[in-house]
Amino acid sequence: MADAKIKNMEEFAAISGISRPTVSKYFHDPNSVRKSTRERIEAALEQYEYRPNIFAVNQNRKLTKTIGILVPYLADPFFAEIARNIERRCIDAGYRPTLFSAHGSSDFEVEILDSLRSLKPAGVLLAPLGRISDKSAIEAFCRDVPTVLFDSNIEGMGEAFVGSDNYSFVSQTVEYLSRVGEPPSFFEMRNPANPNANKRRHAYIAMMERLGLDPHVIQIDGTGWGFEEIGRKGALKLLEEKALPTDTVLCSNDRLAIGFLSACFEKGVHVGRKVGCDLRVASHDDHPFSRFTCPSLTTAAHDYTAVSNHAVETLFRLIESGGKLERREESLFAAHLIMRASA
């Protein structure tokens, strides 16, 4: 492997004593050539350093081995975590994942979709921004490129959607909170960027009514992706105005809850389920940091692994079947409750 460098496949084929078309076949799929030739190629591969030029390969192959991954906001550890899982699986399956973040901007999202298109990826895993996404741009993209949506669903777009079952999240938290103490109010942003937020609100209301309880939805102002700060500001206002209808708050997501808890601490409000506490706070997502909040956050956790696995597997299936599925698939995974100190 320390010998002179090989320029191209022609040269490498000559050295390994195999014809170029066969070598080409080998790189496409090592098992497509006879064992003895495979071994000869691999022997040469160990002596000489050669890898096919990826640009020439991609130009000529109908199907690239690239998989695009686009998430709305990579600085959110939740997406970073999912992306990590997905990347891993793609690599294991012999694909080359390329990761993009829309950085919370729909302009960026469209721009990335555009440059993703020119990469001619075998498939794309797309977690759209949601409400502010340019729907028509996404729809056009999905028509051209085999795409599986995840995290946020947009009706009818992509060949499949894989995400979490928001009803499962909320029903578990609401059930637990109201069984053990006062029923929860629901704390959320007035104009949530993410469609999951709406589903969670509806699930909250439905669940409360099923339990014969009065739903209280508290909506706070704020835009953008600085959820913690939005939650903190909203909570500060509520606490100052003593406007909380119950002593239990269920936040739409963990990042809002992180802000909420920080506001409580500032105001000297004791959060927790122990005696002497003023307030219980729970939430959804099991954000990587939620176990380090003060107090640690009771939350409903995504089945990260199941979601990312199934998203990737669905995409592989989609790719193998030529970019089209019989019918659009929707897969939702249940949450599981993680009881910590906050509620």
Place this chain on the structure above:
Amino acid sequence: MADAKIKNMEEFAAISGISRPTVSKYFHDPNSVRKSTRERIEAALEQYEYRPNIFAVNQNRKLTKTIGILVPYLADPFFAEIARNIERRCIDAGYRPTLFSAHGSSDFEVEILDSLRSLKPAGVLLAPLGRISDKSAIEAFCRDVPTVLFDSNIEGMGEAFVGSDNYSFVSQTVEYLSRVGEPPSFFEMRNPANPNANKRRHAYIAMMERLGLDPHVIQIDGTGWGFEEIGRKGALKLLEEKALPTDTVLCSNDRLAIGFLSACFEKGVHVGRKVGCDLRVASHDDHPFSRFTCPSLTTAAHDYTAVSNHAVETLFRLIESGGKLERREESLFAAHLIMRASA
């Protein structure tokens, strides 16, 4: 722009009434062709949708417009934040950034470097894992690809290093803490993955000695990138054994501090600089979440913008000068103290 799609540059040239070599020249640099022809091309560009095939372009051009960005751990919002800044600037400058994360593993790091090499990028911005990095692999990579290191320095590798001045961080926190209260102990991991940690420890000791104070370095066990959990475990042990030498703790970085604060809360230890508090805790980095800890974290902040800007600009300069700099450059940016409630 809704007209029939163009297959290749040949076709597009025919339609726009310009010869293909000239069109090629235009896409390389629009200002390299006469104004009148530029306008004709751009007029055609508005009517017909055409973009040069990126693979064919990259195969034939000596220099790609790709810039590789590799960070050690993208699930750490600190790196996500830096990556966001860098991506932005690269796009603005007409490059195509591609982001990779080593996910904390040196195997991954080498693997990514390898696939990065085959992308023939114009340049690479590399934040190495640090201690566990495969130095020889990185060195070999830097020889082949114009590379600027950032965040963690590895002596002699890459054409330049851009990062923060650890001494500036620590001197400010130590000075402040010991001026206002009891001098701090230094809380860190025994075997830090990141070389900055070592520099911070040395800076702490030097600064304490300069102030005529006794340094106390507390080293805790733990490996990997789950710093919060490591910090929490370490702090729990310290608090249980009442092993803290002073009532002021300076953590090596914010993620450790987040864990420390969570342990304090669990143990009922009151952190803050107000009267009645048991402990002051400060740290370094200004992690995106450090303002939402309980209490909010006093910390020394990176000049994120300056670091990412200067890293990118250095890389551009490096690219323009053909991949070599007169001599290796090292640029360090000062921190600024952010006073919050924890100390």
Place this chain on the structure above:
DNA sequence: ATCAAAATTTTACGCGCGTAAAAAAATAAT
């Protein structure tokens, strides 16, 4: 040994574009 099946080699073309060289055209300067 015989023969069909499977794998490989030979040969050749195409992908979409960069780019060099010479000829032609357009522009600017005198």
Place this chain on the structure above:
DNA sequence: ATTATTTTTTTACGCGCGTAAAATTTTGAT
């Protein structure tokens, strides 16, 4: 109008590889 200069066109080759078709070799079973 003439000449010098800049820009564009024509022509042609190369990049590294995919892939098709026909010829050849190897393999495995009889």
